[in-house]
Every structure is written in structure tokens, then in C-alpha cells.
Amino acid sequence: MQTAILRESARDDVRGVVFAVLLVAATTLIVFGIIQWVGLTRGSVVYLVPVVIAATRWGQVSALVAAALGVLCSAFFFYPPAYSFEITDPEEVLNIILYVFCAIVVGQLASRLKTQYELSRQREIDLTDLYAFSRRLAVAFDVSEIHAAIQDHLAAMMQRRVLLFSSGRDASERRTAGATPDPVLRKVAEFAAGCDEAANEATVMGDDGELWLVRSVSAKNPDYGVIAINLGLASKEGYATLRGRLDTVLADATATLDRLGVAHAITEARMRAQTERLRDALIGSVSHELRTPLASILGAATVLAAAPSLQNDPRLRDLAQGVREEADRLNNDIQNLLDATRISSEGVKPYIEWADPADILHAALDRCSRRLAQHRLAVDLPHDLPLIRADQILLQQALVQILDNAVKYSPIGSEIAVKVRAEDEHMTFSVSDQGAGLTDGEQAHMWDRFVRGERHVGTTSGSGLGLWIASAFVAANGGSIAAESRGPARGTTIFLNVPVTHSAPPQLESDEDE
Amino acid sequence: MNEHTPVVLVLDDEVQIRRFLRTGFELNGFTVHEASTGAEAIRTSTLRPIDLVIIDLGLPDMDGADVVERIRSWSTVPIIVLSVRSSEAEKVHLLELGADDYVVKPFGMAELLARVRVALRRQSRAASGEPTVKVGPLTIDLAARAVMLSGQRLTLTPKEYRLLQVLAQHAGNVVTHQHLLKEVWGSIHVHDTHYLRIFVRKLRQKIEPNPDSPRILVTELGVGYRLAQDPDNAWTPPPPAPAATAKPEV
Numbered sequence: 001m002q003t004a005i006l007r008e009s010a011r012d013d014v015r016g017v018v019f020a021v022l023l024v025a026a027t028t029l030i031v032f033g034i035i036q037w038v039g040l041t042r043g044s045v046v047y048l049v050p051v052v053i054a055a056t057r058w059g060q061v062s063a064l065v066a067a068a069l070g071v072l073c074s075a076f077f078f079y080p081p082a083y084s085f086e087i088t089d090p091e092e093v094l095n096i097i098l099y100v101f102c103a104i105v106v107g108q109l110a111s112r113l114k115t116q117y118e119l120s121r122q123r124e125i126d127l128t129d130l131y132a133f134s135r136r137l138a139v140a141f142d143v144s145e146i147h148a149a150i151q152d153h154l155a156a157m158m159q160r161r162v163l164l165f166s167s168g169r170d171a172s173e174r175r176t177a178g179a180t181p182d183p184v185l186r187k188v189a190e191f192a193a194g195c196d197e198a199a200n201e202a203t204v205m206g207d208d209g210e211l212w213l214v215r216s217v218s219a220k221n222p223d224y225g226v227i228a229i230n231l232g233l234a235s236k237e238g239y240a241t242l243r244g245r246l247d248t249v250l251a252d253a254t255a256t257l258d259r260l261g262v263a264h265a266i267t268e269a270r271m272r273a274q275t276e277r278l279r280d281a282l283i284g285s286v287s288h289e290l291r292t293p294l295a296s297i298l299g300a301a302t303v304l305a306a307a308p309s310l311q312n313d314p315r316l317r318d319l320a321q322g323v324r325e326e327a328d329r330l331n332n333d334i335q336n337l338l339d340a341t342r343i344s345s346e347g348v349k350p351y352i353e354w355a356d357p358a359d360i361l362h363a364a365l366d367r368c369s370r371r372l373a374q375h376r377l378a379v380d381l382p383h384d385l386p387l388i389r390a391d392q393i394l395l396q397q398a399l400v401q402i403l404d405n406a407v408k409y410s411p412i413g414s415e416i417a418v419k420v421r422a423e424d425e426h427m428t429f430s431v432s433d434q435g436a437g438l439t440d441g442e443q444a445h446m447w448d449r450f451v452r453g454e455r456h457v458g459t460t461s462g463s464g465l466g467l468w469i470a471s472a473f474v475a476a477n478g479g480s481i482a483a484e485s486r487g488p489a490r491g492t493t494i495f496l497n498v499p500v501t502h503s504a505p506p507q508l509e510s511d512e513d514e
Numbered sequence: 515m516n517e518h519t520p521v522v523l524v525l526d527d528e529v530q531i532r533r534f535l536r537t538g539f540e541l542n543g544f545t546v547h548e549a550s551t552g553a554e555a556i557r558t559s560t561l562r563p564i565d566l567v568i569i570d571l572g573l574p575d576m577d578g579a580d581v582v583e584r585i586r587s588w589s590t591v592p593i594i595v596l597s598v599r600s601s602e603a604e605k606v607h608l609l610e611l612g613a614d615d616y617v618v619k620p621f622g623m624a625e626l627l628a629r630v631r632v633a634l635r636r637q638s639r640a641a642s643g644e645p646t647v648k649v650g651p652l653t654i655d656l657a658a659r660a661v662m663l664s665g666q667r668l669t670l671t672p673k674e675y676r677l678l679q680v681l682a683q684h685a686g687n688v689v690t691h692q693h694l695l696k697e698v699w700g701s702i703h704v705h706d707t708h709y710l711r712i713f714v715r716k717l718r719q720k721i722e723p724n725p726d727s728p729r730i731l732v733t734e735l736g737v738g739y740r741l742a743q744d745p746d747n748a749w750t751p752p753p754p755a756p757a758a759t760a761k762p763e764v
Contacts, residue, residue, distance in 0.1 A: 291598070295620040296530035302622035303538040324622065331620055351736075354708035356715065362728065363735040381726055387711055393602060393736045 016058025020066040023050035028073045035078065047074060051103045055110030063107030070103065071096055129156050130256065137262060146266055147225055150217070150257070154227060157249040160242075161230040163188075164217070181206035184228050187214045191226045203231075213246065218254040223266045280341040287334045287341075294334070298327040328370075329461070332404070336465040339397070340449065343469065348476035350391035357385050357420055357427055360392045364399035365418070371404060374412045380419040388427055389501045394473040395429075398481070401470040402431045402494045408460050409492070410435025426479070427500050432493040438485035446483060447471050455488070474498065520634060521545045521563060525555040525581065526570040526596070535568065538623040552576035556584050559591065565637075566630055569613075570596040571604070579608055586612035592633035594626070602736035606690050609737070615687045632686030632743045639685075647682040649730050649741055652721050654682040663721060673698055674717050677710075678741075681731065686743030688734045714739060 027050050047070025055063035072085065075096065079087050087093055136149040144166070151164035165188045183204045191202075191214060201215030211231040217224035231242055257263070304310060305320035342348070358381055365372070365379070406416045410433035417432045438446065442453045452464040471481045479498035485491065522544050524535045529550075536546045547562060549555035552575050559567060567585060571578035582593055592614045597605055605616050614633045617626050639647075645657035651664040661668045661678060670678065680697045681689055692704045699709055714733075718725045732740045 291620070292528055293530065296528065296534060298620040299531065299538070299623060300534040302624060303534050303541065306538075306623060307541060327620065354711055356711045356733075358715075358726070359711075359733040359735065363733060379727075383726055387708060396735055 012058070013061050016054065016062030017065045019058060020050065020054040020062040021069060023053060024066055024069040024073060026050075027070075028077060032077060045099065047071070047099065048102060048106060051107050052110050055107040056114050059114060060107060060111040063103070063111055067100060067103035067107060071100060074099075126157075129153065133256070137265065146262060146269065150224065150253070150262070151227075153256075154217075154229075154249065154253060157253065158229060158246065160232070163228045165226045165228070181210075181212070184212045184214060187212075188226050188228055191216055204228075213242075215246075215250075217250060218257070221254070221257075221263055223263050224254065224257055277345065280345045283337050284341045284345075287338045290334050291331070294327055294331055298324055298331065301327060333463050336463050336469060339469045340465045343472045348394065348472055350394055350476040352389050352391055352477075354387045355390050355392040355395075357388055357422075357429070358383070360390075360395050361399065361418065361420060361429065363392075364396045364403060367396070367400050368403045368407070371407050372416065375407060375410065376413065376415040378415055378417040380417070382420065382422070385420060385422050385427070386500060388498055390477045390479075390498055391473075394476055395496075395498065398470040398473040398496060399429060399431070401466040402496065405466055405494075406431050406433035406435065406492070408462065409433065409456065422500060425500060426497045429496040429498075430493055431496075432491060434491045435489075437488045437490040437492055438483060439488050443483060443485065447481070470496075519543055519545050520565040521547065522630070523547045523549060523555060523558055523562075523564045523567045525549045525552065525568065525573070527551070527572070527574050528570070531570065534623070535626075538627070542627055552578070552581040552584075555581055559585055559589065564591055566592045566594065566634060568594050568596065568626075568630075570619075571598075571608075579611055582608055582611045582613050590637070592630075592637050594629055594633060596621070605737050606692065609688065609690050610692065614684075629687075635743070636684065636686060647685045647741070649685065649743060651723060652730055654678060656682060661721070663723075668720050670717070670720065674713060674720070677713055677717060678721070681739060681741040685741045688738050688740045690738040692738075694738065710739075 024047065027047060031046050047067070050066045051063050051070060054066040075085050075087055076083060079089070079092050081088065087096065133149060133153045136152075137146060147164050147166050151162055154164065155162040181204075184206060187202055187204045201213065204212045204214055206212055213229045213231055214226065216222065216226050229246065301320050301323035305317055305324060307320075310316045310320060361379070361381060365377070403416070403418075410416065414434040416434075417430075419428075419430045419432075421428045421430070436453075436456065438453075439455075442455075445451045446453070446467055449468045450464040451468075452462060456462070467481075474481045474496055477498050479496065481497070482495045484493045484495065520543075522539050524532055524539075524546060526532050526535070526548075527550050532548050532550070536548065539546045547558055547564070549558050552573050555567070555569070558564070569578050569581055573581070578595060582595065585591065585593060593612065595605075595608050595613045595616045596619050597608070597616050598619055608616065614636070615629050617629055645655055647654045647656065653662040654660075655662075656679060659675065659679075661670055661675070676698045677694060680694055691707050691710055694710055695704045695706060698713075699706070703709060714731060718728050718731055722728050722730055730742055732742045734740055
């Protein structure tokens with residue numbers, strides 16, 4: 001970082017020189033005016049002013065230019081003979097030499113001061129950056145967040161657009177801010193795959209003529225990833241300057257990453273993700289293995305319940321019926337686990353088509369008919385509902401979960417009211433029960449995975465997945481889900497909102513009598 | 515065909531499922547043959563007279579869909595597949611291949627028996643050329659192209675009638691969206707499911723005693739529609755069949 005600051009760029013120097021010339025010219029004008037006015041004759045000392053200013057503002061080069069110009073100007077304008085560079089008085093020559101000496105010393109002191117001031121300021125910025133960076137790393141939850149932090153840190157250090165790609169087989173871009181040219185991506189993929197062991201870096205020309213530098217962040221630790229830096233339309237010389245700076249920045253960054261234990265954090269985050277995947281796979285395969293025997297149990301129970309020899313003994317019939325109901329419940333739990341693993345491992349891919357909301361509701365009620373049998377069901381379904389664009393299976397399954405909850409948490413014989421309303425922008429399915437209601441705490445966490453209301457853990461069975469699945473399925477349809485309750489034991493209403501498309505379905509050909 | 519006890523071929527690799535299906539069917543007056551592999555099922559169905567085949571899709575030796583296709587290539591025997599949930603696309607595919615209906619696992623015996631009876635009844639009606647289909651208060655006379663609701667003749671548009679006709683030809687069994695769209699609007703419209711949604715709504719207004727709670731024209735979400743057949747109204751073994759199956763005049 002220090003080298004970067006000490007290395008004044010040529011452009012800054014030119015600007016400094018131009019300002020130095022202007023300053024000297026201004027000083028000359030002012031001194032000239034004063035001489036005319038007051039009658040002073042010696043002005044060379046006054047030229048120390050532009051020298052000091054130039055030195056503090058733009059550094060040594062412009063200070064020297066100011067000093068030299070000062071000598072020339074005072075010789076030309078103020079020492080007799082006027083308007084000539086000739087100096088006759090030996091005392092004046094001594095004066096000039098003294099001035100030059102002072103100018104050089106003052107200039108050097110001032111410019112050193114400037115450098116030190118800038119250095120300390122830069123150090124302060126660096127420290128703030130570093131502090132922010134380490135704080136981000138500390139709260140980073142997974143690898144991608146760590147990489148995002150590294151990327152932003154490098155971008156701040158380099159003052160260039162920087163893209164960081166995670167290494168390894170799953171080399172994918174962390175964050176795409178604007179388009180990245182294909183050649184760059186290809187190079188990055190090569191680096192990330194580690195097929196180019198010998199080379200540590202490469203430059204790639206993008207389609208728009210911009211130069212990109214691709215290199216691995218650390219030669220020792222591939223976990224830190226591969227960066228691509230947009231060097232802009234840099235020339236070869238500018239490139240060399242940047243290269244030097246990049247080396248420093250990367251060396252610093254790597255040291256920081258080592259110190260902060262980023263490699264360890266990345267490994268940990270990877271482990272966490274792997275554990276999650278493993279757990280999902282396990283749940284998936286176990287659930288699948290459980291379903292086959294369950295199908296036999298459930299089927300056999302129904303055969304038994306209907307068997308003539310059991311019909312005469314209500315106790316045996318009830319027993320067989322009980323087996324069936326428990327198997328049903330177990331099947332629902334397994335289905336929920338499967339749905340949950342599907343959501344977290346593959347995500348929900350909705351199949352959107354024109355759907356009749358009435359069909360969705362009827363299918364959901366149909367599926368719950370056995371469970372709803374002991375409640376009073378009130379359905380309010382307007383028959384002029386518009387068609388919606390939705391995945392009807394997902395919406396039906398979400399509704400089943402909500403109906404199931406209403407049945408579970410409200411007393412037998414109480415009413416469950418189902419309503420569908422179409423508004424301008426969305427359609428709302430609502431399910432109201434007269435059951436357990438919600439406490440504030442329950443409202444806050446009811447949509448989380450594996451969360452069950454404390455009040456019900458001991459009394460009602462469940463996996464804590466139902467509402468989480470419902471909200472995931474509704475979200476996949478671009479909708480939202482919400483709950484309302486006037487408090488514990490005062491009933492719950494769940495609202496399921498899905499967007500209504502304003503574009504009407506394509507018109508049908510007319511179908512009047514032949 | 516009505517004179518003998520119906521014969522069911524059960525194809526499932528799980529011995530426990532075959533066992534409860536055998537008991538369930540035998541208690542209801544069916545004769546059961548079992549097969550544990552697709553090859554065995556195909557062999558059995560060629561060697562013996564079979565009235566209905568039940569195929570579980572998860573087979574060890576071949577894809578259930580292949581078995582359906584192979585059997586369909588020479589036989590019109592009703593086929594009911596046992597599938598798992600969340601595979602609507604697979605159900606549609608099997609129905610298109612020629613399966614008559616499906617039951618989602620796990621299922622109760624009564625549910626499967628209802629499907630089986632409906633499929634058998636459809637087969638026997640097709641064989642006897644019986645022209646009327648009755649669903650609760652609705653009667654569809656396919657020969658006279660007349661639709662009656664509780665004795666009142668209904669006026670349907672040509673497309674509405676065509677839709678009802680296709681459903682009635684498969685009365686009790688599910689008919690896929692694609693099949694209905696192709697039959698009613700032609701094959702270029704097989705993906706325009708909104709046509710169906712709108713026409714089914716219109717049709718329900720006319721044929722359902724309570725259109726808000728359809729009981730006759732039932733939706734099979736993601737798969738198609740079904741003209742409900744009350745199992746009591748369907749062909750119930752052992753014979754004689756209920757009075758509803760009026761023999762056509764010769």
C-alpha cells in the first residue's frame with residue numbers, strides 16, 4: 001500500500017506543475033502590483049509562498065518547478081535591470097542563491113509532510129476497511145458470504161472492478177455486477193479447475209477491448225478463489241504499475257485471510273453445507289423406504305376393516321380402522337418430510353398454467369374430506385372467480401396443509417370456514433378455525449422449519465413442517481401467506497394470497513349452435 | 515363376460531402388497547393371478563383370460579410404462595396403475611400410453627375396487643354397445659346425442675356436447691387434458707388448458723345440480739377430468755348386475 005502511494009502517477013505530476021506555473025504567475029502579478037503601488041524593489045523572498053503551497057499540495061516536482069520559475073521571474077521582473085534575466089548587483093546574486101536554497105529545503109520538508117499525512121490517512125482508511133472486512137468475515141454464514149467479503153475488500157483496495165470466483169469443481173461466479181466477458185469466464189474456469197498449475201496469472205482481452213487480469217488470490221491456498229480484475233483500457237505501462245500494486249494488495253489480503261482464519265471458516269461452511277445435503281439425502285431415502293411397507297399396512301388394514309368376519313365385532317372393526325388412520329397420519333408425516341427435502345435440496349419448480357381456483361379448492365377439500373369429517377365446513381366460493389396462472393398442485397398441497405392444521409388445532413364439531421375472494425391484484429384463499437389461536441411468540445415463528453407451538457408439543461402430533469412447506473409452495477407461485485389471530489384460544493385465520501394476471505386468457509373461438 | 519367371476523392380474527414386486535390385494539379382491543369375488551416381474555405379467559396376460567390388470571410402476575425388471583405399452587399393443591384389457599404422489603406428468607404419460615386409470619399409493623381397498631369396477635363396467639358397456647351413461651341424475655344417450663338432467667333435456671353447444679361425450683365414453687375413468695383438448699378442439703390446441711377450464715365451468719353450470727360443488731364432472735388436478743361413476747351404479751360382481759345396466763333392445 002505504501003509503495004502505491006509513494007509512486008506518484010505521471011498525471012498527478014503534470015497537474016502539479018501546471019498549478020505551480022499558475023501560482024508563480026499569480027504571485028508575480030501580485031508582487032508586481034505591490035511594487036508599482038508601494039515602490040518595493042526586492043521580491044524574490046515572496047516566491048517562497050508558491051513553493052511551499054506547491055510542495056504541500058502536489059509534491060516535490062511541482063515545488064522545484066515553482067522554485068525555478070520564482071528565480072526566473074524575480075530576476076526578470078524585479079532585479080535591475082528590469083525585464084531582463086541579467087543580474088548586476090552581486091548582493092542580489094547572493095540573495096537568489098539563498099532563495100534557491102531555502103526553496104529546496106522548504107519544498108522538501110513540505111512534500112515529506114504531505115506524504116506522511118497521506119500515508120497516515122490511507123492507513124486509517126485501510127484500518128477501517130480491514131475492520132469492516134473482519135467483521136463481515138466474523139458474521140459470514142457460508143462460503144459465498146466469505147467470498148463476497150473478500151471480493152468487496154479487494155475491490156476497495158484496488159479501486160477497480162473485481163470479481164471473485166470460488167475455486168474447486170463448483171467454480172461459479174460469486175456475484176455478477178454487470179456482464180463478465182466470456183473469455184474471462186473461460187480463463188477463470190481454467191484456473192479454478194487447476195488445470196493450469198504452472199501459471200499463476202494471465203491477462204485476457206474482453207470483447208469491449210478492456211483488459212482483465214485473472215489470477216488466483218493465493219498460490220498456496222486455492223480455497224481463497226480466483227479473481228478477475230477489470231484493468232480498464234490500461235496501457236502496457238499502466239499495467240505494470242497496477243501489477244505492482246496488485247501484488248502488494250493480494251499479499252496483504254492473503255496475510256489478512258490467513259490471520260483471520262478464513263481458510264478454516266471456508267472449510268467449516270463447506271462442512272455445514274455437506275451435512276445439510278447428507279441429512280436431506282438421508283431423510284429422502286429413509287422416507288422412501290418407509291412408504292412401501294406403509295402402503296402394505298394401510299391397504300391390509302382397509303381389507304381387514306371391510307372383511308365379513310370382522311363386521312360382526314365392532315371392536316375389531318374399530319381396531320382395523322385405527323390402524324388405517326394411524327398409517328394415514330404416518331404417511332402424511334413422511335410426505336411432509338419428502339416435500340421438505342425436495343424444497344431444500346432442489347427448490348420448488350412450479351408448473352404454471354391457467355387454473356380454476358374453484359378446482360384447486362375442491363381438490364384440497366376432497367383430499368382432506370376424511371380429516372374434515374368431524375368439523376362443520378363452511379365454504380364461501382363465488383362462482384365468477386377469474387382463472388389464475390398458478391401451479392394448481394402446489395396450491396392445493398398448501399391448502400391441504402392449512403386445512404390440516406385447522407383440523408388439528410380446533411375442537412371437534414367446531415366450524416372451519418373456507419373463503420375465496422378475488423381482488424384487483426390478487427386472489428385470497430382464507431381458512432378460519434375456532435381453535436387454539438396464536439400467541440405473539442407463535443405468530444413470530446410459525447413459518448419456520450421444524451418449529452412447533454410450545455403449547456401443542458405434548459398434546460398434538462406433528463412435524464413442524466406443514467406451514468413451512470405451505471409457505472414455500474405459495475411463494476413458488478409468486479404469492480404470500482399470512483396468519484391472523486385474536487389471541488390464544490380465539491381461533492386462527494390463514495390467508496393465502498396469489499397474484500391475479502390481468503391479461504385475460506386467449507380468446508376462444510365462438511361456440512354457438514351449429 | 516358377465517357370467518364368470520372377473521379375473522385380475524396383479525403385477526407388483528412387493529409381496530406384502532400382492533398379499534393384501536389378493537385377499538381384498540378374493541373377498542370381493544374376484545379371481546387373482548399374481549406376477550412379480552413385468553416379463554411374468556406379460557407372459558401371464560397372453561396365456562390366460564384376464565379381465566383387468568393392476569400394475570405397480572416401481573418394478574425391478576422393467577419400466578411399468580413399458581408393460582402398459584406392451585400389453586396395450588395386443589389387448590384392450592383395462593389397466594389400472596398404482597403410482598406415487600407428486601408425479602402428475604408420469605400419470606398423464608401412462609394414461610396416454612393406454613392405462614385406463616390410476617390409484618395413488620398408499621390407497622384403501624375400497625378406493626381401488628371402485629376404480630376396478632368402473633373400468634370393468636366401461637369394458638362391458640363397450641362390448642355390449644350400450645348407448646346410455648348414467649351419472650346420478652344425469653343421463654347421456656350417446657346414440658341419440660341427448661343429455662337429460664333429472665328427466666329434463668338439456669341444450670348444450672356442440673363443443674360442450676363433444677366434451678361431455680368424450681368423458682362419457684370413458685365414464686368413471688379419468689381423461690387427460692391433452693386427450694380432451696385433442697378430441698374437442700383438435701391436436702393444435704393440446705396445450706390450451708384454459709379452453710378446458712372455461713368449458714368445464716360452463717358445462718358444470720348446466721349438468722351439475724349444484725355447480726359450486728361439482729359431483730358429476732370431477733377435476734383430477736394436474737391430470738384431467740373424470741365423469742364420476744357411483745360405484746353402486748357400476749357393474750358389481752358377482753352377477754346379476756344392478757338394474758341400472760339396462761340391456762339394449764335387440
